[in-house]
Amino acid sequence: MKMAPIAALFLLAALTGCAGAQFRLPAISDADVNRASLAVAGEPSNLPKHYRTAEENRDMVNRVAGRLEAAAPGLCTYAHAPHCTFNVVYVADDTVNAQTDGTRIEIYRGLMEYLDTEDEVAAVVGHEMGHEIAQHVEEKRQNATIGAVLAGILMGGAMVATGYRDPDALNNSVGLGASLGALSFSKEEEREADLLSCYLLARANYDLEKAGRVWVVLSKMDSETHASWFDDHPAGPERVAAWDKAILEVEASPNKLPQE
Ligand SMILES: [Zn+2]
Numbered sequence: 001m002k003m004a005p006i007a008a009l010f011l012l013a014a015l016t017g018c019a020g021a022q023f024r025l026p027a028i029s030d031a032d033v034n035r036a037s038l039a040v041a042g043e044p045s046n047l048p049k050h051y052r053t054a055e056e057n058r059d060m061v062n063r064v065a066g067r068l069e070a071a072a073p074g075l076c077t078y079a080h081a082p083h084c085t086f087n088v089v090y091v092a093d094d095t096v097n098a099q100t101d102g103t104r105i106e107i108y109r110g111l112m113e114y115l116d117t118e119d120e121v122a123a124v125v126g127h128e129m130g131h132e133i134a135q136h137v138e139e140k141r142q143n144a145t146i147g148a149v150l151a152g153i154l155m156g157g158a159m160v161a162t163g164y165r166d167p168d169a170l171n172n173s174v175g176l177g178a179s180l181g182a183l184s185f186s187k188e189e190e191r192e193a194d195l196l197s198c199y200l201l202a203r204a205n206y207d208l209e210k211a212g213r214v215w216v217v218l219s220k221m222d223s224e225t226h227a228s229w230f231d232d233h234p235a236g237p238e239r240v241a242a243w244d245k246a247i248l249e250v251e252a253s254p255n256k257l258p259q260e
Contacts, residue, residue, distance in 0.1 A: 021192040022079065022134055023258040026245035028238060036216075036240035043220040049113045054092050057112050061090040064122045065105075068129060071204035075196065078257050081133040088125055096221070100128040102137030114221065119211035122204065123243075126197030133196055136189045191242060195258055198246040203256050212243045 052060070065088035076084035088105045096110040105128040107121070115121050131137060185193070194215075201211055219236050250256065 020186070021188040023192055023195060023260055025188065025191045025195060026242050026249055028241040028245055032241040032245065033237050036219075036237035036244065039216050039240060040219045040223075040237055043216055045220075047114055047217060047220060048116075050116055051113065054090075054109075057092075057109060058090045060112075060118060060121055061088060061107055061125070064088075064118055064125050067204045067206075068122060068126055068200050072129065072133070072200060074255075075199055075203065075257065076133055079133050079196070080135075082135055082138060083132070086129050086132065088128075098124050098128055100131050100137065102132060102141070105129065105132075114217055115214060117207075117210050117213075119201070119207045120214040120217075122201050122206045123197055123211040123214045126200040127193045129200060130193035130196030131185065131189065134189070134192050136185050136193065139189075140185065191239075194239065194242060195246050198243065198250050199253075199256055199258055202250045208247045208250065212240070212247065215240045215243050 065086060069084070069086050072084050072086075075081075086105060087103060088107070090112070091106045091108045093108050094110040095108045096114070098105070098107040098111055100106070105125065107124060107128075111124065112121070115124070198208060201208055219240055222236060249258075
Protein backbone atom coordinates (compact mmCIF):
# COMPACT_ATOMS: atom_id res chain seq x y z
CA MET A 1 0.00 0.00 0.00
CA LYS A 2 1.53 3.23 -1.12
CA MET A 3 0.33 6.50 0.31
CA ALA A 4 1.39 10.08 -0.13
CA PRO A 5 3.28 11.07 3.06
CA ILE A 6 1.04 14.06 3.76
CA ALA A 7 -2.14 11.98 3.44
CA ALA A 8 -0.69 9.37 5.79
CA LEU A 9 0.20 12.04 8.34
CA PHE A 10 -3.35 13.38 8.27
CA LEU A 11 -4.68 9.85 8.74
CA LEU A 12 -2.27 9.36 11.65
CA ALA A 13 -3.45 12.60 13.26
CA ALA A 14 -7.09 11.64 12.78
CA LEU A 15 -6.63 8.19 14.28
CA THR A 16 -4.53 9.21 17.25
CA GLY A 17 -6.60 12.28 18.02
CA CYS A 18 -9.90 10.43 18.29
CA ALA A 19 -9.62 9.48 21.96
CA GLY A 20 -12.53 11.31 23.59
CA ALA A 21 -14.42 10.95 26.82
CA GLN A 22 -16.92 8.21 27.59
CA PHE A 23 -18.76 10.31 30.18
CA ARG A 24 -20.24 13.79 30.09
CA LEU A 25 -17.64 16.25 31.35
CA PRO A 26 -18.65 19.15 33.62
CA ALA A 27 -19.30 22.36 31.68
CA ILE A 28 -17.30 25.33 32.96
CA SER A 29 -17.97 28.99 32.24
CA ASP A 30 -15.57 31.94 32.13
CA ALA A 31 -16.94 33.01 35.50
CA ASP A 32 -16.06 29.57 36.95
CA VAL A 33 -12.52 29.88 35.60
CA ASN A 34 -12.16 33.44 36.92
CA ARG A 35 -13.22 32.30 40.38
CA ALA A 36 -10.71 29.46 40.24
CA SER A 37 -7.96 31.84 39.08
CA LEU A 38 -8.53 33.93 42.20
CA ALA A 39 -8.18 30.84 44.41
CA VAL A 40 -4.90 29.97 42.66
CA ALA A 41 -3.61 33.55 42.98
CA GLY A 42 -4.44 33.42 46.71
CA GLU A 43 -1.93 30.61 47.31
CA PRO A 44 1.55 31.67 48.47
CA SER A 45 4.31 31.59 45.81
CA ASN A 46 6.39 29.56 48.21
CA LEU A 47 4.13 26.54 48.52
CA PRO A 48 4.48 24.81 51.89
CA LYS A 49 6.11 21.39 51.85
CA HIS A 50 5.06 18.50 54.03
CA TYR A 51 7.97 16.28 54.98
CA ARG A 52 7.19 12.72 56.03
CA THR A 53 9.38 9.66 56.36
CA ALA A 54 9.37 7.12 53.52
CA GLU A 55 7.39 4.82 55.78
CA GLU A 56 4.79 7.49 56.52
CA ASN A 57 4.42 8.27 52.81
CA ARG A 58 4.14 4.59 51.93
CA ASP A 59 1.53 4.01 54.65
CA MET A 60 -0.47 6.98 53.43
CA VAL A 61 -0.41 5.82 49.80
CA ASN A 62 -1.34 2.26 50.79
CA ARG A 63 -4.21 3.49 52.96
CA VAL A 64 -5.57 5.68 50.17
CA ALA A 65 -5.19 2.92 47.55
CA GLY A 66 -7.01 0.40 49.75
CA ARG A 67 -9.86 2.77 50.53
CA LEU A 68 -10.36 3.80 46.88
CA GLU A 69 -10.11 0.24 45.59
CA ALA A 70 -12.73 -0.93 48.11
CA ALA A 71 -15.06 1.83 46.89
CA ALA A 72 -14.43 1.26 43.16
CA PRO A 73 -16.39 -1.88 42.07
CA GLY A 74 -19.74 -0.13 41.34
CA LEU A 75 -17.98 2.47 39.21
CA CYS A 76 -15.76 -0.14 37.49
CA THR A 77 -18.75 -2.27 36.43
CA TYR A 78 -20.65 0.77 35.18
CA ALA A 79 -17.67 2.02 33.15
CA HIS A 80 -16.78 -1.46 31.80
CA ALA A 81 -13.34 -1.14 33.36
CA PRO A 82 -10.80 -3.73 32.18
CA HIS A 83 -9.92 -4.47 35.82
CA CYS A 84 -10.81 -3.16 39.28
CA THR A 85 -7.73 -3.93 41.34
CA PHE A 86 -4.96 -1.39 41.33
CA ASN A 87 -1.24 -1.70 41.93
CA VAL A 88 -0.33 1.60 43.59
CA VAL A 89 3.27 2.20 44.64
CA TYR A 90 5.10 5.03 46.35
CA VAL A 91 8.38 5.96 44.64
CA ALA A 92 11.08 7.65 46.76
CA ASP A 93 12.19 10.06 44.05
CA ASP A 94 12.06 13.86 43.98
CA THR A 95 10.32 14.09 40.61
CA VAL A 96 7.01 15.91 41.00
CA ASN A 97 4.88 13.28 39.31
CA ALA A 98 2.29 10.53 39.39
CA GLN A 99 1.56 8.21 36.49
CA THR A 100 0.14 4.92 35.31
CA ASP A 101 1.14 2.52 32.54
CA GLY A 102 -2.15 0.67 32.91
CA THR A 103 -0.85 -1.94 35.37
CA ARG A 104 1.06 0.13 37.90
CA ILE A 105 0.28 3.51 39.41
CA GLU A 106 3.28 5.41 40.76
CA ILE A 107 3.20 8.44 43.02
CA TYR A 108 6.52 10.16 43.67
CA ARG A 109 7.93 11.72 46.84
CA GLY A 110 8.44 14.99 44.93
CA LEU A 111 4.67 15.30 44.52
CA MET A 112 3.80 13.89 47.97
CA GLU A 113 5.79 16.72 49.59
CA TYR A 114 3.32 19.25 48.23
CA LEU A 115 0.29 17.28 49.43
CA ASP A 116 -1.08 17.99 52.87
CA THR A 117 -4.07 15.76 53.61
CA GLU A 118 -4.94 12.19 52.70
CA ASP A 119 -7.85 13.66 50.71
CA GLU A 120 -5.35 15.39 48.36
CA VAL A 121 -3.33 12.19 47.91
CA ALA A 122 -6.63 10.42 47.13
CA ALA A 123 -7.45 12.94 44.37
CA VAL A 124 -4.14 12.16 42.63
CA VAL A 125 -4.35 8.38 43.05
CA GLY A 126 -8.04 8.51 42.02
CA HIS A 127 -7.05 10.41 38.86
CA GLU A 128 -4.63 7.66 37.82
CA MET A 129 -7.22 4.98 38.68
CA GLY A 130 -9.65 6.99 36.52
CA HIS A 131 -7.31 6.59 33.52
CA GLU A 132 -7.31 2.82 34.09
CA ILE A 133 -11.08 2.52 34.71
CA ALA A 134 -11.88 4.47 31.51
CA GLN A 135 -9.38 2.34 29.53
CA HIS A 136 -7.35 5.35 28.45
CA VAL A 137 -4.16 3.32 28.55
CA GLU A 138 -5.60 0.67 26.21
CA GLU A 139 -6.68 3.41 23.80
CA LYS A 140 -3.21 4.89 24.01
CA ARG A 141 -1.65 1.51 23.25
CA GLN A 142 -3.94 1.00 20.25
CA ASN A 143 -2.99 4.44 19.00
CA ALA A 144 0.69 3.53 19.43
CA THR A 145 0.15 0.41 17.31
CA ILE A 146 -1.69 2.39 14.65
CA GLY A 147 1.13 4.95 14.71
CA ALA A 148 3.72 2.20 14.28
CA VAL A 149 1.85 0.65 11.37
CA LEU A 150 1.41 4.00 9.62
CA ALA A 151 5.06 4.96 10.10
CA GLY A 152 5.96 1.59 8.61
CA ILE A 153 3.68 2.31 5.64
CA LEU A 154 5.21 5.75 5.20
CA MET A 155 8.78 4.47 5.37
CA GLY A 156 8.00 1.45 3.21
CA GLY A 157 6.46 3.75 0.60
CA ALA A 158 9.51 6.00 0.68
CA MET A 159 11.84 3.05 0.23
CA VAL A 160 9.83 1.66 -2.67
CA ALA A 161 9.91 5.11 -4.27
CA THR A 162 13.68 5.42 -3.96
CA GLY A 163 14.44 1.75 -4.54
CA TYR A 164 16.30 1.75 -1.20
CA ARG A 165 15.79 -1.05 1.33
CA ASP A 166 17.33 -0.87 4.77
CA PRO A 167 15.69 -3.01 7.50
CA ASP A 168 17.18 -0.83 10.28
CA ALA A 169 15.66 2.31 8.79
CA LEU A 170 12.29 0.57 8.66
CA ASN A 171 12.56 -0.58 12.29
CA ASN A 172 13.56 2.90 13.42
CA SER A 173 10.56 4.39 11.66
CA VAL A 174 8.26 1.87 13.38
CA GLY A 175 9.69 2.89 16.76
CA LEU A 176 9.23 6.55 15.94
CA GLY A 177 5.62 5.93 14.94
CA ALA A 178 4.92 4.08 18.17
CA SER A 179 6.17 6.96 20.28
CA LEU A 180 4.21 9.47 18.19
CA GLY A 181 1.00 7.58 18.96
CA ALA A 182 1.85 7.19 22.66
CA LEU A 183 2.67 10.84 23.34
CA SER A 184 0.10 11.57 26.02
CA PHE A 185 -3.52 11.34 27.09
CA SER A 186 -5.89 13.70 25.36
CA LYS A 187 -7.27 16.72 27.19
CA GLU A 188 -10.68 15.01 27.32
CA GLU A 189 -9.12 11.91 28.87
CA GLU A 190 -7.40 14.03 31.52
CA ARG A 191 -10.68 15.76 32.35
CA GLU A 192 -12.47 12.42 32.44
CA ALA A 193 -9.84 10.99 34.82
CA ASP A 194 -10.49 13.96 37.15
CA LEU A 195 -14.25 13.39 36.95
CA LEU A 196 -13.92 9.68 37.77
CA SER A 197 -11.54 10.58 40.60
CA CYS A 198 -14.21 12.85 42.08
CA TYR A 199 -16.81 10.03 41.98
CA LEU A 200 -14.33 7.54 43.44
CA LEU A 201 -13.46 9.88 46.31
CA ALA A 202 -17.15 10.47 47.07
CA ARG A 203 -17.75 6.72 47.15
CA ALA A 204 -14.80 6.33 49.55
CA ASN A 205 -16.13 9.18 51.73
CA TYR A 206 -13.20 11.50 51.25
CA ASP A 207 -13.67 15.25 51.69
CA LEU A 208 -14.07 16.52 48.10
CA GLU A 209 -13.50 20.18 49.02
CA LYS A 210 -10.26 19.41 50.85
CA ALA A 211 -9.17 17.05 48.05
CA GLY A 212 -9.68 19.79 45.45
CA ARG A 213 -6.91 21.86 47.02
CA VAL A 214 -4.45 19.62 45.18
CA TRP A 215 -5.46 21.12 41.81
CA VAL A 216 -5.05 24.62 43.24
CA VAL A 217 -1.56 23.71 44.45
CA LEU A 218 -0.57 22.10 41.14
CA SER A 219 -1.93 25.06 39.25
CA LYS A 220 0.14 27.42 41.40
CA MET A 221 3.20 25.24 40.88
CA ASP A 222 2.62 25.30 37.13
CA SER A 223 3.00 29.07 37.13
CA GLU A 224 6.13 28.92 39.33
CA THR A 225 8.06 25.88 38.10
CA HIS A 226 8.26 23.37 35.30
CA ALA A 227 7.80 20.02 36.94
CA SER A 228 7.46 16.85 34.90
CA TRP A 229 3.87 16.30 36.10
CA PHE A 230 2.84 19.08 33.75
CA ASP A 231 4.33 17.48 30.67
CA ASP A 232 1.44 15.05 30.48
CA HIS A 233 -1.12 16.44 32.92
CA PRO A 234 -3.16 19.59 32.58
CA ALA A 235 -2.83 22.15 35.30
CA GLY A 236 -4.43 25.53 35.62
CA PRO A 237 -7.61 27.20 36.78
CA GLU A 238 -9.76 25.25 34.27
CA ARG A 239 -8.94 22.10 36.16
CA VAL A 240 -9.79 23.69 39.51
CA ALA A 241 -13.09 24.98 38.10
CA ALA A 242 -13.95 21.57 36.60
CA TRP A 243 -13.35 19.89 39.96
CA ASP A 244 -15.67 22.39 41.71
CA LYS A 245 -18.37 21.65 39.11
CA ALA A 246 -17.76 17.90 39.48
CA ILE A 247 -18.36 18.18 43.26
CA LEU A 248 -21.82 19.70 42.61
CA GLU A 249 -22.60 16.96 40.09
CA VAL A 250 -21.44 14.16 42.40
CA GLU A 251 -23.40 15.53 45.35
CA ALA A 252 -26.56 15.69 43.21
CA SER A 253 -26.06 12.18 41.85
CA PRO A 254 -28.23 9.60 43.68
CA ASN A 255 -26.22 6.56 42.53
CA LYS A 256 -22.77 8.24 42.50
CA LEU A 257 -22.24 7.38 38.83
CA PRO A 258 -21.28 9.83 36.06
CA GLN A 259 -23.66 10.59 33.17
CA GLU A 260 -22.90 9.00 29.81
ZN1 LIG B 1 -3.62 12.10 33.82
